[in-house]
Amino acid sequence: MPRRDLRALFRTNVEGLDAVYVFANREDERIAFDSAFAAHQAGLDDPVAQVGDMTSPRSNVLTFYGVGGIGKTSLSRQLQARVESPDESLPEGWPAISEAPKVLTARLDLSREAGHDFESMILLLRAALAPLGRPMTAFDLAFARYWERNHSEPLADYMSRHGFFSRLPGASAVPQHLSEAVTEVIGLAGMGVPGLPLLVQTGPGLVAALRDRSRRRHALKDCRRLPDLLEADASLDSLSFYPHLLAWDLASWQRREPIGLVVFIDTFEQVGSRSDRDLERLIQRMVWLMPNAMFVVTGRNRLDWDDPGLADRLDWTGSVSWPGLAAGTSSEPRQHLVGFLSPRDCDRYLRTRLIRDGQPAIPADIRQRIVANSRGLPLYLDLSVMRFLHLLPRPEAMTPDDFSEPFPGIVARVFRDLDQAERSILRAVTLLDAFDVDLALVTAGVTSRAAAQQLVQRPLVLHAGDGRWPYYLHDLVREQVRVADVGLDDSWTPQDWSDAAARALIALGRIAVGSRLLRDRRTLISVLNQGFRLAHEYRLQLDWLVDAAYWYVEDSVWEPTLRPRVSADTEPDRELQLTTPAQTLAVALETIAKRQRVHRGETLRLLERCAAADGLGDQARDLIAYFHAECQRDLGHPAESEREMLGLIGPNRRMADAALRGLSHLQRRTGRFAALASQLQGRPLVGVWHRATGELHWTQGRLDDACREYDAGIAWASEERLPGEIALTSACRAWAASLMSAEAGRSAIDAAREALRSVTIAWAELLVACAEAACRAGEVDAEQLCDQLVSDARQRGLTSPEAYAQFARAFHFAVLADVDGLLRARALIRSLVHGHQFAYLCEIVDFWLGTSAPDDGLPAAQWVDERDVTAGRWLETVQSRRRDRQALRSVDGI
Structure with missing residues (x-):
C-alpha cells in the first residue's frame, strides 16, 4: 500500500486542520514509467532465450536524475507503491495500471546510511521473488553454496538481524527455499539427500551430475552456466554473476505466466566516485544479466554507461550495449531529467497538503505567491507549509506578503519560528553530515530531548532510515541556516560555532573508540570523514583523529569509502595547498587508502607533500613516514626505504614494530637472510x-x-x-x-x-x-x-x-x-x-x-x-x- 508519512499528522495542533502526506505529482514521469514497463514486458517474447543471450543490447533501464531535493526518492517510492498495490489510493491524476501482470518489486537503497553491500543487494533481489512461493532452484543452489562457504551464521539468523528483510513479504521463506532447492537437486542427481551443510563437500559430484546429459532429468538441464558457477570460487566476483541464475529461474516462470519484476535503485550517485567504479561495475553486471527485469534508477547524475571510453572500468559500455541510455533516444525505457515542479503541480501540492473541512486550508492568493517564489522546488513548498502552520494561530490574517521571500528567506523565517532550544539544535546539526538525537544534543550543548525530538519531525530534517545516524539536513538547508542566524537574541558568535564543533569532535571521538572495540569499520570511516572536516573548518586539534588514523591502517583494509570531505587540489600538475593539520592528515590517509588503485609514484608524491606541511605532531608524521618508506620499497628504492624505516624505530614510537617488519622485508629483498634469521x-x-x-x-x-x-x-x-x-x-x-x-x-x-x-x-x-x-x-x-x-x-x-x-x-x-x-x-x-x-x-x-x-x-x-x-x-x-x-x-x- 502507499507509504504514508504519519509524522505529518503530528505537525499541527490546530483543531480541524489535517496535515496530510502529499506526493508532488509527476505526471510526465508516471507516463514514462508506464510506457517503459509496457515496452519492457512486450519485449519478453522468450524470456529464457533472452536471459541466455549475453551479446544483445539491453533495454531494461529507466533513469530519473536531477538535483538534490527535487523529489526523486519520493517519485521512486510512489511508483513502487503504485505497482505493488494498484488498487490503493493513487496521486491525483494518476490512473490505475490497466491489465497489469503480476508485478514483484525490489528496492535497493544505495545511500551510505542504508548500509547495503552487494551481498545484501543480491539477497534483497532474491527476497523480492519469495512471494512466488517456491525455490528459485538454480540461484538457490548456487547461493546456498556461497553462503555456506562464506558465513558461519545461518542465513535465517542473518536475515532476522537485518530489519530491512523483515519488511519484505515472504522474505522469511528464503532460507527454507534454499534448503528445498539443495535437497531437490541433490536428490535428482542421485546423490542422496545430504542436507545444506554438506553442499560444499558434494559440490564436485553435483557438478558432474549436472553436466551428465544422461542424468539431467530435472528443470536445470537447460541452465548451462550453472555448473561453471558452482565450480567457480565462492567469491564476491562469482556472486556478481548469480543474478543470471535468478533471471533464468524467473524466466522459467515468465514462460508460463506474465510476471514482471521491477527493481528500484535509489541514490545511485553514492555507489562510488567517477574514478572508483568497483561497486558500480557489480551493479551494472547485475542489470545486464537480468534483461527480463526492469530497473528504475534514480540519482543526481545521468547514467554514463553509454560512454565507450569506460570499457576499462565497466563490463558493458557504449550506446550499442545500452541504446536507451544514449542522448537523443526517444523510445522507452530511457533517461529522464527530473525537473522542478510545474506551477500546476505546485498548486496541487499546496491544495492537498493542508485540508480543513474538505477544502484547501491555504488560501489561493497565498498559494499563488508561494508557487511563484518556489521555482518548483518541493523542499521550498514544504518549508512554506511549515511557516503557514506557525503563523496560523496569530490573530491577524495572513497575507501573500508573509510568503514573499525566495528560498534563503523562507529558511530564515522558518528558523526564526523555532524556539531557542530548537534553534540551537538546528545550528548544531548543520555541522554534521548525519546525526541522531544524542549527537545533536551533545553538539548543541543543550539537554532538552523534547526539543530535539520535535525538531527531527519538522520538514527541515530529512530521514535517512534506520542506520547509526538516521537524520540529516538537505545541503541547501545546511548552508542557509548559517545565513539565517543573524540578528537574533541568541545568534551564535564565531566562538559559539567553534565550541559546538569542538563538542561534536569529542562526541565523535567517543564513537570512534567504540567502533574500534567492535571492529566496526563503517562507523570508524564515518566519524573520520566528519571529524576531519570539523577539525579542518574550525582549526581544531587532531586529538583522537590521530588514534583513529592508526586504527584505520592497522587492519590493512583499504575501502574506497574513505573520502575525507576536506577540500584539497591533488592534480599532478598543481601544488597541493594544505592549510591545517586536519586537512594534511585527511589527505595523507586518503592517499594511503587509494594507493591500491594508483601508481605508487603518485602516492609517493602526495605523501611527500603531506610530510612537508606544518602543524603535524610526531605520531601523525610517523604514520605518513612509514607509508612513504613502503612506497620507496615498492618502487625499488631499498636504501631510501631502509633509512626511513630505521628512523621510525625507538621507544614510544607507534610505528616501531611496523618499521621492524618493513626492515625484515628489505633484508629479504636484498638477500641478507642470515641477518634476518638472527633478528627473528x-x-x-x-x-x-x-x-x-x-x-x-x-x-x-x-x-x-x-x-x-x-x-x-x-x-x-x-x-x-x-x-x-x-x-x-x-x-x-x-x-x-x-x-x-x-x-x-x-x-x-x-x-x-x-x-x-x-x-x-x-x-x-x-x-x-x-x-x-x-x-x-x-x-x-x-x-x-x-x-x-x-x-x-x-x-x-x-x-x-x-x-x-x-x-x-x-x-x-x-x-x-x-x-x-x-x-x-x-x-x-x-x-x-x-x-x-x-x-x-x-x-x-x-x-x-x-x-x-x-x-x-x-x-x-x-x-x-x-x-x-x-x-x-x-x-x-x-x-x-x-x-x-x-x-x-x-x-x-x-
Missing part, C-alpha cells in the same frame, strides 16, 4: 612475525616450513579479526604452496582469493596471480600469464610482484628443462636487480642452470644454511614438479 630469533614468534618467518623460509627453499608459519599467522589473524592480515598472509602462503606443488598451490590460491574478497590489497592480488603462474609451470599458457602480470605490476608501480612474475617464468622453464628459456628469464630478472635487491632470485635460477649459469658478478646472498644445501632444496623443488608432471602424463596415457 630475537623476537617472540607471534602475530605478523609468522608471516615474516614464512617469507624467510620460502626464499631458502623450505616451502613446507613456510606454509606452516603462514598457517599459524592466518590462525592468529582470524582470532584477532584482522581481514587485511588474513589476506596478506594467505597470498604469501599461495605463493609458497604453488612452488611446492600445483595441487597444493591451487588449494592455497582458492583460499587466498576468498580472503581477498572483502579487502583490496593490490600487492596481495598480484602475488596470488604470480602463484597461479607458478602453478602452471610447464603448461603452454604460463609464459603469457607472466607477461600480463609484469604489465599489471608496472602499471601499479610494484616491483616485487614484477620480480616474482619473472621468477615464475624462470620456474616454468626450469620445470621444462629449457636452458635457453631459463637464460632468457634470468636476464629479465637481472634487469630488475639494483644493488643487492632481487639478486637472490637470480642466484636461485643459477642453482637450476648449474654449469650454464652466467658469471656476471652479481652479489651473493647470505643464505641461512650452506649455499650447497640451499641449492639442493631448490633443485629438488624443480625435480619434484617434473615428477608430478610425468605422473599426470602417465595417468592421461592410461
